């Protein structure tokens with residue numbers, strides 16, 4: 001597990017790219033792989049295929065090892081086996097990425113006990129976990145904070161059989177689903193997140209014998225009297241809709257055409273609809289989308305929302321694209337309070353962006369100019385790669401570990417399309 005190698009890279013140099021013609025294959029979804037890895041605690045053997053090998057998933061595998069699991073990673077398949085020997089998620093690992101909070105649910109579902117810290121990850125706002133804890137309190141869990149760790153112990157029977165989230169939270173919903181396998185019988189969750197990654201976790205839990213049905217944003221969760229099924233679980237991680245969307249944006253700017261393969265078009269409806277609005281031509285097939293660049297692109301207005309709305313994780317990439325669209329675009333970020341840090345870096349490349357609270361006003365400019373910039377979070381770094389590809393002159397993106405947390409082999413993928421991007425260490 002070579003995460004030290006990925007961490008050794010300090011910057012990415014991006015040279016201007018005139019056009020892209022060819023195809024690129026999307027990896028498995030990071031935000032699906034993480035809850036699935038947490039779910040691997042629930043049974044003795046799991047094999048995940050289409051598994052994305054990137055910093056966050058490698059960190060998560062380290063956590064599983066620290067909890068006693070044996071890991072065999074081979075290409076894009078990973079086997080997780082063995083028994084849990086510890087219920088404490090070490091701070092050195094949990095502080096590295098936000099998704100580590102999912103081991104709270106995984107451990108509680110598997111053992112009824114967990115010790116975790118507040119998670120790390122992208123600095124895109126305060127990112128509380130009050131909803132995760134409120135759910136556990138409602139169940140009647142014993143929760144204490146000791147030496148920086150949140151210690152949780154579940155009761156043998158839940159105090160309630162129904163819970164409503166105050167806000168729609170992706171990992172909060174996933175943690176609740178993971179925890180609930182502990183209790184036989186029926187439970188109802190309301191105001192849940194319905195992101196494709198949540199559904200992927202649900203598909204995995206069904207393979208363990210849990211019965212799960214939906215009605216709008218409500219889930220009925222039922223663990224049969226004989227508990228979870230034993231035996232190996234084989235599961236294919238869904239395609240990464242955010243990586244797919246990132247390449248579609250690159251295609252909208254440079255594709256002649258660019259075919260983005262191994263994606264699920266249904267998961268990208270909001271993104272595809274906004275790409276059509278900016279004026280690009282798309283050819284949508286069963287598991288691929290071909291995108292043809294368009295010049296000039298049209299300015300648009302968009303706002304982020306929980307799925308099936310426009311994803312916050314695509315906002316930065318759209319901002320890079322809209323910075324060279326004709327006219328004035330408006331982006332409203334409704335999910336995270338501090339997710340416009342890329343605007344400043346894009347401005348250093350010549351973009352004209354004004355931020356007022358949760359609204360960004362982007363006045364399209366004729367061109368961007370390459371510059372040294374800082375990656376401030378994962379999707380911000382993707383927006384800078386996009387800007388670098390269309391800019392005049394070379395761009396160097398520092399703090400590149402952010403990009404490598406969530407995009408598998410992005411340098412290799414772009415170079416295979418004829419771009420020139422290079423990871424560097426010194």
Ligand code: EPU
Pocket residue numbers: 031034098099122125126127128129130131132133167168169170171172193312313335336337378379406
């Ligand atoms: N929120 C609360 N209380 C909570 C939990 C969330 O107020 O207890 C608020 C947040 O502050 C935010 C909103 O609810 O305003 C939504 O946050 P959510 O909990 O849904 O985010 P998350 O689960 O921490 C996941 C993804 C993010 C993605 C968001 C939104 C993973 C590991 N992370 O985060 O992915 O942006 O959902 O879709 O699944 C990324 O991949 O770059 C990334 C940041």
